[in-house]
Amino acid sequence: MNAIERDYYTDMSVLLDPYGWFEEMRAKGPVCRMANRDLWLVTGFEAAVEILNNANDWSNAISVSGPLLPLPFAVEGDDITDLLVEHRPEIPMSDLLVAKDGASHAQSRSLIAALFTPSRLRENQTYVTELADKMARAVVANRSCELISEIASPFVTYVVSDILGVPEEDRDEFRKIIDAAPPPGSMEAAPPPGKEIEWAAKSAELQAESSSNSPLVFMAQFFYLYIAERRATQRQDDVLSEFAHASFPDGTQPDIPELIRLATFLFGAGQDTSAKLIGNAMRYLVDIPGMQTQLRENPALIPDFLEEVLRLEGSTKAVKRLAKRPMMVGGHQIAAGDKVVIAISAANRDPRRWEDPLEFRLKRPGIKQHLAFGRGAHTCAGAPLARYEVRIMFEKLLEHTRNIWLVEEAHGPAGERRWDWEATFSMRGLNNLYVGFDPA
Numbered sequence: 001m002n003a004i005e006r007d008y009y010t011d012m013s014v015l016l017d018p019y020g021w022f023e024e025m026r027a028k029g030p031v032c033r034m035a036n037r038d039l040w041l042v043t044g045f046e047a048a049v050e051i052l053n054n055a056n057d058w059s060n061a062i063s064v065s066g067p068l069l070p071l072p073f074a075v076e077g078d079d080i081t082d083l084l085v086e087h088r089p090e091i092p093m094s095d096l097l098v099a100k101d102g103a104s105h106a107q108s109r110s111l112i113a114a115l116f117t118p119s120r121l122r123e124n125q126t127y128v129t130e131l132a133d134k135m136a137r138a139v140v141a142n143r144s145c146e147l148i149s150e151i152a153s154p155f156v157t158y159v160v161s162d163i164l165g166v167p168e169e170d171r172d173e174f175r176k177i178i179d180a181a182p183p184p185g186s187m188e189a190a191p192p193p194g195k196e197i198e199w200a201a202k203s204a205e206l207q208a209e210s211s212s213n214s215p216l217v218f219m220a221q222f223f224y225l226y227i228a229e230r231r232a233t234q235r236q237d238d239v240l241s242e243f244a245h246a247s248f249p250d251g252t253q254p255d256i257p258e259l260i261r262l263a264t265f266l267f268g269a270g271q272d273t274s275a276k277l278i279g280n281a282m283r284y285l286v287d288i289p290g291m292q293t294q295l296r297e298n299p300a301l302i303p304d305f306l307e308e309v310l311r312l313e314g315s316t317k318a319v320k321r322l323a324k325r326p327m328m329v330g331g332h333q334i335a336a337g338d339k340v341v342i343a344i345s346a347a348n349r350d351p352r353r354w355e356d357p358l359e360f361r362l363k364r365p366g367i368k369q370h371l372a373f374g375r376g377a378h379t380c381a382g383a384p385l386a387r388y389e390v391r392i393m394f395e396k397l398l399e400h401t402r403n404i405w406l407v408e409e410a411h412g413p414a415g416e417r418r419w420d421w422e423a424t425f426s427m428r429g430l431n432n433l434y435v436g437f438d439p440a
């Protein structure tokens with residue numbers, strides 16, 4: 001079937017492997033229309049950077065609810081800024097940090113500084129090192145594991161719990177709830193082309209019905225108790241206490257729901273993304289001949305290795321923006337109210353930016369300019385944390401092994417590998433990865 005007829009949101013072949021489709025779309029230009037959808041697609045690196053760096057003309061309001069939901073207002077005129085302010089409460093999840101714009105975004109983002117202080121990150125690294133060591137030793141002692149469920153997911157949940165100061169005795173409970181939740185962006189969440197409006201109404205109904213069971217509601221209840229308790233008492237020497245007493249740069253205090261939204265959002269943002277990076281990185285580590293030996297001999301190369309994995313197989317496929325005003329991008333006139341899907345994983349393979357983009361190069365010049373963590377005002381706030389937690393896990397797995405190998409019964413022999421990719425349109429990650437270990 002012609003690329004133009006395949007649908008990014010519902011076609012299983014595209015969901016499982018978006019890269020071929022991205023290349024076919026790129027052939028039409030760095031910015032193009034998506035077939036059957038009222039959306040623009042950006043695959044070009046330069047156009048992606050231009051949009052991401054312009055938080056003035058582009059809004060993030062749709063970044064959590066996604067571009068398929070119809071806007072709750074009719075677009076009129078050449079500037080939708082006021083309409084957006086007026087109708088923002090009707091856009092689902094537009095009060096989450098990543099969906100905020102302008103001053104309100106800057107204010108919420110400043111609260112993260114209360115959590116991610118340099119001393120807090122140092123303490124967390126000590127915790128991460130001990131945890132990674134313990135988990136790596138345990139799976140290596142067993143000689144094999146399913147990496148996603150036995151290492152990646154539990155590890156990152158414990159790490160985010162620690163950074164947020166969730167008491168140790170509650171961390172297992174958090175893990176169970178998160179494990180039971182459906183993956184974000186899963187297939188069921190996309191309407192067939194042309195059915196967006198009916199689907200929006202139905203999904204709002206379903207959401208209202210199921211919201212009492214959602215892991216976010218559960219976490220919100222937990223955080224409410226933690227934060228309210230600490231607000232009511234003297235400042236103590238713990239992270240949640242710092243967070244509960246955090247103030248905006250102008251000295252005012254955020255209300256408790258704002259803090260809860262931020263804490264639960266951090267859980268969502270820092271969970272699946274980092275877990276998927278562990279799986280994606282391990283796939284390259286064991287499948288590129290000589291790579292693990294090189295990194296075991298010289299662990300200082302692990303950060304370079306991870307950056308190249310982030311470029312080639314970042315966990316986030318795309319981010320979304322809404323045009324507040326008309327603009328020219330990539331040779332196209334975009335109208336106020338238009339929505340764009342910025343395929344950062346396609347921009348990270350754009351041959352106009354990256355020499356031999358499909359080749360894995362360990363020390364690629366300018367590698368840190370990849371867009372796996374976004375760019376501009378909404379650049380991933382957890383990137384430093386993600387980088388060190390995954391680096392430390394790989395250091396430990398390599399330290400405790402002589403060899404890590406893929407289990408061929410699950411993934412096939414070299415040259416004929418089989419991978420079980422998650423069928424989502426927002427993320428890129430494996431459902432499972434079976435590896436074996438020869439202990440050091």
Ligand code: HEM
Pocket residue numbers: 060063097098099109160266267269270271273274277314315316319320371372373374375377378379380381382383385386
């Ligand atoms: C490999 C791991 C990760 C990847 C690939 C990743 C990717 C991203 C991307 C692409 C964005 C930009 C979204 C946009 O522009 O619309 C983002 C934003 C964000 N990420 Fe991450 N992320 C990762 C890990 C984390 C972690 C560990 C945390 C925190 C615990 C975190 C917290 C955030 C937050 C708070 C934002 C919103 C920033 C803002 O809107 O100002 N992320 N992330």
